[in-house]
Amino acid sequence: MALIKTGQPRTADAADQASLPRDLDALIGQLGQTDTGIRRQAARQLADFQGSVPALTRQLLRETEPSVREAIFVALTLIGNSAAVESLVTCLRSNDAAIRNEAIEAMKSLPNSVAPIMAGLLSDPDPDVRIFTVNVLESLRHPDVEQWLIDVISRDRHVNVCAAAVDLLGEVGTESAIGPLEALRKRFADVPYIGFASFLALKRIREA
Amino acid sequence: MADAIADITITDDDFLKFREFFYRKTGIHFEASKRYFVDKRLIERIEITGYNNFRNYFTFMRFQPSGEEIQALTNAMTVNETYFFREEYQFKCLVQSMLGEVLKYKKRGETIRIWSIPSSSGEEPYSIALYLSEYWPEIANWDVELVSSDIDTQILNKAREGKYSQRSVQNLPPTLLKKYFKKTASGDFQICDDLRGAVEFTRVNLSDPADTRGYRKFDVIFCRNLLIYFDDLSRKQAAEVIYEALNPGGFICLGHSESMSRITSLFKVRKFRDAIVYQKPEAQ
Secondary structure, three states: OOEEOOOOOOOOOHHHHHHOOOOHHHHHHHOOOOOHHHHHHHHHHHOOOHHHHHHHHHHHHHOOOHHHHHHHHHHHHHHOOHHHHHHHHHHHOOOOHHHHHHHHHHHHOOHHHHHHHHHHHHOOOOHHHHHHHHHHHOOOOOOOHHHHHHHHHHHOOOHHHHHHHHHHHHHHOOHHHHHHHHHHHHHOOOOHHHHHHHHHHHHHHHHO | OHHHHHOOOOOHHHHHHHHHHHHHHHOOOOOHHHHHHHHHHHHHHHHHOOOOOHHHHHHHHHHOOOOHHHHHHHHHHOOOOOOOOOOHHHHHHHHHHHHHHHHHHOOOOOEEEEEEOOOOOOHHHHHHHHHHHHHOHHHHOOEEEEEEEEOOHHHHHHHHHOEEOOOOOOOOOHHHHHHHEEEOOOOOEEEOHHHHOOEEEEEOOOOOHHHHOOOOOEEEEEOOOOHHHOOHHHHHHHHHHHHHHEEEEEEEEOOOOOOHHHOOOOOEEEEOOOOEEEEOOOOO
């Protein structure tokens, strides 16, 4: 026995490859199979089909296998169209923390697709959704991030939403945020954390 | 302009802010002792991109839609070199711990399959071949197939040629250098034909499903210091490729500054005596 070379490093079963369907309906059908490997492969291939978002979303909300969930999230991120973003927003409202966190991570990767709905999300009636949206801004590569955060601290009435935004402004804020941060301190004068966080953010901006 | 450049300084707060951000993004943590290294490269990137202070540059780099600058900064912050027996503790872990577990699910007559990606100029896959030959007695009883891949066809040719500088082989024990290498007329060291012939080098782009679809049924994968160059989505895709490529119970070794746990929760963390590695769970 020894180190050997078979000359065939790519050893996926030919049958496996041949059995992979190439059309949308067949792949959607495979999302419902009991074999997790087949569901995972189908999810990955569905990333090539813009029209697969409704089926991926349905499966995501009932899927229990983490590896298939991850494959669906990656597929939705790769598709990245408005339907995929809507699907991720649906996940933000999930009671399942793992689903919500995956959705936040996925949305961070889609700055251009998320930007058009950002104002709407930051005005959502559910404060938790607004906080999760601020979490998306944490790593969103978009030039409007600071302005969105300023809008939040200028008008949001929920202290936890404002607190999340202030923390982030401490990292990315510029002189434009100074006035709104001072106004926020006055608006929440009876909340020690807001006083502390806005003081820290202002200090960092002024020392920059 | 020269005066403006000379004025760029990285304050303690800037360093801490950058260090935290870079760690979150890449898993690379800079100790305070690396301060000069980090400052020098940060100032270089600030100059090249035309900014005149850290804060403006940091905001630009962090929110640039294309992500090109963070990639350039990552390249500047990483030392892209390799050598024989780099991070040797993982090879020790391979022969003393991981392969023992692999044998538990292998049937007699089955081949153990190891994938090393990226191959770079071959130091890693040949180090694995050397380690197996020298320090794993079970090699007498099992066939091992060693595949190594890279996206760069030129570097693959270099790997197949197997010629190395004194610097590349400096960590090898003299006995192994003598046993497995011959000195060339130019003063380089060329690895012996037996080991050159033992590694299958292939071109693979880890981000291309068409390239990776066929890579399956590996028992151990070495993928060290590669994912640090990827963005978050690409890392997740790479993790999926690795997951599909491994047999249930197989192991994935990342670089010492990398963490699979920050990419995906699909793998189990395994703490062995010599190294922390990740394992694809056994089939349910």
